[in-house]
Amino acid sequence: MWSSVFSLVIFLVAAVLPVAVEASHSWNNFHWGRTSNPFSLKLGDNLSSTWDPYLGTTSSDWSQSSVLDTLIVAGGTTGRRCRPTSGRVEVCNAKYGNNGWLGLAQIWVSGDHIVQGVAKVNDTYFSTAKYNTPGWKNLVMCQEVAHTFGLDHQDEIFDNPNLVSCMDYTSNPLGPPSNEHPNQHDYDMLETIYAHLDSFTTVQSGTQKLPLGLAIAAAARNQDFENRSEWGRTIRDNGHVAVFERDFGGGQKLFTFVIWAEGE
Ligand SMILES: [Zn+2]
Ligand SMILES: [Zn+2]
Numbered sequence: 001m002w003s004s005v006f007s008l009v010i011f012l013v014a015a016v017l018p019v020a021v022e023a024s025h026s027w028n029n030f031h032w033g034r035t036s037n038p039f040s041l042k043l044g045d046n047l048s049s050t051w052d053p054y055l056g057t058t059s060s061d062w063s064q065s066s067v068l069d070t071l072i073v074a075g076g077t078t079g080r081r082c083r084p085t086s087g088r089v090e091v092c093n094a095k096y097g098n099n100g101w102l103g104l105a106q107i108w109v110s111g112d113h114i115v116q117g118v119a120k121v122n123d124t125y126f127s128t129a130k131y132n133t134p135g136w137k138n139l140v141m142c143q144e145v146a147h148t149f150g151l152d153h154q155d156e157i158f159d160n161p162n163l164v165s166c167m168d169y170t171s172n173p174l175g176p177p178s179n180e181h182p183n184q185h186d187y188d189m190l191e192t193i194y195a196h197l198d199s200f201t202t203v204q205s206g207t208q209k210l211p212l213g214l215a216i217a218a219a220a221r222n223q224d225f226e227n228r229s230e231w232g233r234t235i236r237d238n239g240h241v242a243v244f245e246r247d248f249g250g251g252q253k254l255f256t257f258v259i260w261a262e263g264e
Contacts, residue, residue, distance in 0.1 A: 025152040025167060025186075026193045027255065032150070033113040033202035033214075037067045037194055041203055042088040043145065046075030051093045051121065054134075054141040061142060061181050067194040068149065084108060084116040084221060087204025089148045091141075096122045096226060102131060102261040103140035105147035106225060110214040111251045115202045117148030120226075125261040135173035138180035140259060142166030147257040150193050151186065158240045158262075169241050169259065220248040231256040 032039065047055055059070045075092075076085035082092035084106075102125045107117045121140055125131050143153075143166045155168040162168060162175045165183040173179050202214060223230060225246075232246030232254070239260065246254040 024192075025154050025189055027107075027147070027150050027152040029193060030107065030109050030112060030114050030150045030255075031193050033198040033200050034194075035197055035199065035201055037197070038065070038069050039067070039194075039201075039203055040069045040071050041149070042071050042073045044075040044077070044085060044088060044090040045072050046077055046079045046082060046090055046092040048079065048093055051137070051141070054137045055091055055145075057138060057181075058141045058145050062146060062149070064182075065187050065190045067190055070145075081224065082118050082120055082226075083224075084118050084216075085204070086116050086215065087202060089117040089119060089145065091119045091145060093121045093123055093126075095124045095127070096120065097124050099124075099227060100260055101258045102126070102136075103144045103259040104226075105144040105257040107148055107150070107255050108216050108220065109251075109253050109255065110202075110216065113198070113202045113214065114148070114150060115214055115216055116221075119144035119148055122261070131261070133173075135178070135180060139166050139170070139173040142181060143169075143259070144257070146182070146186070149190060151189060152243075152257075153241060154185065156238055156241050171262065216252055217248065217250075220252055220254065225254060225256070 043059055045055060055072060059072050063069045077083045077090050079092045079094040082090055084090055101122055103121050105119045107114050146167060151167060153167050153169055154163055154165050158169055158171045162170050162177050162179045164177045165186055166179055166181055167186055168179050170179050231244035235243040235245050242258045244256040
């Protein structure tokens, strides 16, 4: 009797501790190649004006990192097409349709290195009363852009207390406490991922070309990659957030991070 009460107490204590906060949330250590820190990563703005302030907040939030500066630049594609640009990140919004996803981030990797990324927000859902809020827009923009740095989620349980990080998925972005911005653990994780330096860069600066062999083949590039059928195998999917891997061969892969729209 007493031992089972004791076990129950241990179980309850374990259940309320935010154990995930101590865990690593790098994405397999994938990272941008660069020869010095902090490195400057361009975020192409393919957003309509209602989204611009959210990208502004996301860019300044993440640029507080000691290893990373993000720079908002003119978009290299359109919101609807959202094709990647080598060496940088394209950020897009559009009504992508009732495809199930609220937000999506994709990184193309060559070996261990990220060579391009996109972050998309789906206005089909963001135009509904449920998601058309500053809380949801901040959470999703902050999280999707951060996946393109090589960050994964801190926590994927949607109804537990917020960890005060946009890398913590939640049904309640505003909390309190709010999950609209990064926290110290996210900045620490970036410092760990980017602690080493590379002998080459995969970040675009001017007309510099990617090192030979790192450029993504056209077949792995010139599609929308907007639908589940193009994302390859499921790495994990809890019905709220999911990660997929498409292997193009030759060390080239596409990873897709998804936030599903609830109830869709
Ligand atoms: Zn490296
Ligand atoms: Zn995510």
